[in-house]
Amino acid sequence: MDDLDLRPRRTFAVISHPDAGKSTLTEALALHAAVISEAGAVHGKGGRKGTVSDWMEMEKARGISITSAALQFAYGDHVVNLVDTPGHADFSEDTYRVLSAVDSAVMLVDAAKGLEPQTLKLFQVCAHRGIPVITVINKWDRPGLDPLELLDSIEKQIGLRPTPLTWPVGIAGDFRGVLNRRTGGFIRYTRTAGGSTRVPEEHLDAEAAAAAEPDRWAEAQEGHELLSADGADHDQDKFLAGQTTPVLFASALSNFGVAQLLEVLLELAPAPGPTTAVDGGQRQPEDDFSAFVFKVQSGMDTSHRDRLAYARVCSGTFERGMVVTHATTGRPFTTKYAQAVFGRERTSVERARPGDIVGLVNASALRVGDTIHAGAPVRYPPIATFAPEYFATVSVTDTGRWKQFRKGIEQLDQEGVIQVLRSELRGDQAPVLAAVGPMQFEVVTARMEAEYRAPVRLESLDYSIARRVEPEQRDEVAALRGVEVMQRTDGVLLALFSDRWRLEAIERLNPHLRLEALVAG
Numbered sequence: 001m002d003d004l005d006l007r008p009r010r011t012f013a014v015i016s017h018p019d020a021g022k023s024t025l026t027e028a029l030a031l032h033a034a035v036i037s038e039a040g041a042v043h044g045k046g047g048r049k050g051t052v053s054d055w056m057e058m059e060k061a062r063g064i065s066i067t068s069a070a071l072q073f074a075y076g077d078h079v080v081n082l083v084d085t086p087g088h089a090d091f092s093e094d095t096y097r098v099l100s101a102v103d104s105a106v107m108l109v110d111a112a113k114g115l116e117p118q119t120l121k122l123f124q125v126c127a128h129r130g131i132p133v134i135t136v137i138n139k140w141d142r143p144g145l146d147p148l149e150l151l152d153s154i155e156k157q158i159g160l161r162p163t164p165l166t167w168p169v170g171i172a173g174d175f176r177g178v179l180n181r182r183t184g185g186f187i188r189y190t191r192t193a194g195g196s197t198r199v200p201e202e203h204l205d206a207e208a209a210a211a212a213e214p215d216r217w218a219e220a221q222e223g224h225e226l227l228s229a230d231g232a233d234h235d236q237d238k239f240l241a242g243q244t245t246p247v248l249f250a251s252a253l254s255n256f257g258v259a260q261l262l263e264v265l266l267e268l269a270p271a272p273g274p275t276t277a278v279d280g281g282q283r284q285p286e287d288d289f290s291a292f293v294f295k296v297q298s299g300m301d302t303s304h305r306d307r308l309a310y311a312r313v314c315s316g317t318f319e320r321g322m323v324v325t326h327a328t329t330g331r332p333f334t335t336k337y338a339q340a341v342f343g344r345e346r347t348s349v350e351r352a353r354p355g356d357i358v359g360l361v362n363a364s365a366l367r368v369g370d371t372i373h374a375g376a377p378v379r380y381p382p383i384a385t386f387a388p389e390y391f392a393t394v395s396v397t398d399t400g401r402w403k404q405f406r407k408g409i410e411q412l413d414q415e416g417v418i419q420v421l422r423s424e425l426r427g428d429q430a431p432v433l434a435a436v437g438p439m440q441f442e443v444v445t446a447r448m449e450a451e452y453r454a455p456v457r458l459e460s461l462d463y464s465i466a467r468r469v470e471p472e473q474r475d476e477v478a479a480l481r482g483v484e485v486m487q488r489t490d491g492v493l494l495a496l497f498s499d500r501w502r503l504e505a506i507e508r509l510n511p512h513l514r515l516e517a518l519v520a521g
């Protein structure tokens with residue numbers, strides 16, 4: 001085992017709304033880590049355009065590995081795992097489930113737009129799971145909101161107290177650097193042509209800062225003092241307890257604030273800890289190997305019905321080739337084909353430690369939420385299902401394929417590709433599919449045709465909100481106009497509403513009804 005294997009891990013995800021800069025930040029973090037690990041070497045290559053290929057070169061040269069699920073790189077005496085949260089058009093349950101595989105999250109906010117809807121949904125999942133959140137205000141190089149107002153609005157929306165670790169010197173659009181609120185010093189940023197990978201910062205003490213940027217520094221000082229007077233200072237216990245969120249100001253495009261984010265992740269973000277099993281027992285990171293599957297990807301290679309299961313290591317050391325136990329069936333599972341995947345390129349993963357992500361190939365037995373382990377048996381709790389917002393009926397177009405249709409829908413439900421809802425009223429011919437993003441429907445349509453040879457027709461339903469209903473109130477809720485009650489495969493009863501206004505009106509008129517919001521609902 002080499003040193004890298006034993007370094008402490010930091011496993012996190014970036015939660016953001018499309019266009020906030022997640023891809024830019026991801027590249028900047030990996031490039032910065034790579035540049036730094038070359039002990040002060042300066043990469044003269046300007047221009048972001050070349051970074052993807054630079055990145056792949058670096059992957060070979062310095063052991064950065066990228067899977068379509070996770071990016072891993074060494075930084076200082078740590079190994080950092082950035083688990084990807086699929087977003088944009090492919091926003092789906094996977095996006096939420098990824099958050100079960102991380103120990104902390106970076107909430108990326110566009111300085112001009114503030115907190116946006118997709119970020120808020122993902123934040124709610126973090127809050128529900130008790131994942132500590134670090135906030136990064138991005139694009140400070142462009143005109144944006146006033147920093148105090150921005151923090152105020154974030155606090156109102158998420159209920160966490162923002163505790164800035166840095167404070168911008170210069171308003172949004174005039175980013176000179178940051179005041180480091182823990183040292184009182186000035187981290188001055190210097191723009192490099194096209195945002196090169198060179199580390200663009202200089203550290204000055206307060207006196208030198210006041211001389212270099214008299215007006216802007218005085219203004220930043222004032223902001224810093226105002227925050228301190230208001231008690232908005234970092235407190236590690238409150239951060240870990242999910243009561244506060246440390247805040248950094250950045251411009252991912254210019255590499256400003258990227259180094260500070262890495263430092264904060266290493267210093268403040270939690271390391272992989274014990275994992276609680278279904279029976280309430282805990283597996284410590286140094287115990288025998290165990291991992292759980294948080295994502296399954298199928299059909300990447302149609303010629304071999306390829307199924308790749310991504311597992312997060314919870315305890316022990318994973319070694320490729322080891323035979324582990326699949327907790328659900330008790331059967332042995334061989335890991336000969338553990339891989340890291342980047343685009344079409346796959347490389348073998350030889351060893352992984354708690355916090356790391358491994359891709360298991362040909363994992364047809366593994367489903368989302370399953371546990372695999374060595375040594376003493378352990379089973380981790382299933383991953384929660386999330387509040388769907390898109391609904392459609394599904395039916396088979398060729399009734400001769402009815403058996404395959406039923407089997408396929410059942411499989412996709414079990415795999416966690418889609419939630420399937422049923423009711424007596426609708427019968428078995430056309431169950432309702434529920435999703436958190438419309439891409440999930442496309443996946444169902446494609447897989448039903450390709451894998452089960454049962455082409456389907458989907459008809460979207462005019463619902464956008466689901467609430468959990470108590471069994472004893474089922475009939476009463478079902479009798480309301482415009483509301484439908486259906487049962488999910490796990491037995492949970494869901495009432496479907498066309499929109500928030502309809503739901504609110506019903507709640508106002510029937511205050512005794514218990515209509516419980518689901519996670520991220």
Ligand code: G4P
Nearest residue numbers: 017018019020021022023024138139141142251252253254
């Ligand atoms: P995403 O993955 O969150 O969707 O965002 P992405 O990184 O693709 O960034 C979205 C757009 O915002 C890109 O511009 C990107 O260059 C820009 N951007 C990201 N970070 C910053 C920043 O710190 N400052 C400024 N000014 N812009 C930033 P684009 O025009 O859509 O694409 P491109 O042509 O620049 O690639």
